[in-house]
Amino acid sequence: MLVALFVCLFTTAPKAQSIAELNTLRRINPNNPNSAVWNNLSNTSKYISVGVPVGYFVAGLMHDDKALKQKAAYTAAAILLNTASTTLLKNVIKRERPYNSYTGIFPDKIESDYAFPSGHTSSAFATATSLAIATKKWYVAVPAFAWSAGVGYSRIYLGQHYPSDVIMGALVGSSSALICHWATKQLAKRNKIKTLQIK
Numbered sequence: 001m002l003v004a005l006f007v008c009l010f011t012t013a014p015k016a017q018s019i020a021e022l023n024t025l026r027r028i029n030p031n032n033p034n035s036a037v038w039n040n041l042s043n044t045s046k047y048i049s050v051g052v053p054v055g056y057f058v059a060g061l062m063h064d065d066k067a068l069k070q071k072a073a074y075t076a077a078a079i080l081l082n083t084a085s086t087t088l089l090k091n092v093i094k095r096e097r098p099y100n101s102y103t104g105i106f107p108d109k110i111e112s113d114y115a116f117p118s119g120h121t122s123s124a125f126a127t128a129t130s131l132a133i134a135t136k137k138w139y140v141a142v143p144a145f146a147w148s149a150g151v152g153y154s155r156i157y158l159g160q161h162y163p164s165d166v167i168m169g170a171l172v173g174s175s176s177a178l179i180c181h182w183a184t185k186q187l188a189k190r191n192k193i194k195t196l197q198i199k
Contacts, residue, residue, distance in 0.1 A: 021162055026104055029159040033108045042154040044147070045120040049079050049127045056134075074184050075130040082126035082176035083119075089172065090114040098162055107159035118161045118169035124148035125173030133181050148173075 053076035060068030095116035099105040113119075128148040132141035152166040161169075 021164060022098070022102060024163050025098055025156055025159075025161075028153070028156045029105055030157070031106055033106055033158045035157070038154040038157045039108060041147075041150050042120055042158060045124045045127075045151045048147075049123040052127050052131060053079065070184075071134045074180055075127070075134065077184075078126050078130045078177040078180040079123065081180055082122050082173050085172050085176060086117055086119050086122045086169070089117055089168075090119070095162075095165070097160060099159055105159045111160060115161055116165045116168060117172050118152065118155050118165045120155055121148070121152040121161075121166045121169030122173035122176070124151040125170045126176045127173075129174045129177035130180075133177060 053072045056068050056072035056075060059065065060072055090113060093116045094114050097107070097111055097115045099107045099110075125145075125148045128141070128144035131144045135141070148170070152170060155161040155166055155169075156163060
């Protein structure tokens with residue numbers, strides 16, 4: 001999975017500032033992107049990403065529920081892995097924000113960090129994928145992914161990212177959740193084997 005992610009990364013990154021992609025960004029990004037709807041949706045990424053594991057943990061404490069505490073740990077691990085991966089990629093690729101490289105792009109505000117991949121989008125998709133895996137309920141997964149897709153769109157609308165930044169953010173976030181889910185299952189298997197050996 002990690003190999004596929006990095007292959008995708010290095011095949012996408014050089015094409016990220018193509019004319020077609022730049023035109024797509026310009027079509028989505030308005031002259032005055034200070035929209036309360038898209039700004040607020042964009043900002044929900046960091047709050048919900050923190051709120052979900054904290055909510056699981058608090059609920060686990062209140063009900064003395066080990067499963068909820070485990071979901072809190074898994075979700076928090078996915079978000080931490082995502083944050084580390086996103087930060088690493090931003091500082092390795094060092095792609096400038098689109099408004100720093102081209103005219104005709106209007107950001108809602110000036111950001112100081114790099115663009116690739118989108119951190120808001122990766123956090124949203126890490127959270128949505130974690131929720132989908134943890135709950136296994138379509139009525140949780142569908143709104144969660146709709147919200148994360150909306151966050152991704154908002155980052156283009158607000159002039160902060162190229163579409164490929166958002167696509168890679170979605171891949172990094174989802175992959176982080178899947179990797180942590182796989183690691184959690186492997187750890188549970190090892191613990192089960194150890195318990196059986198002790199018995």
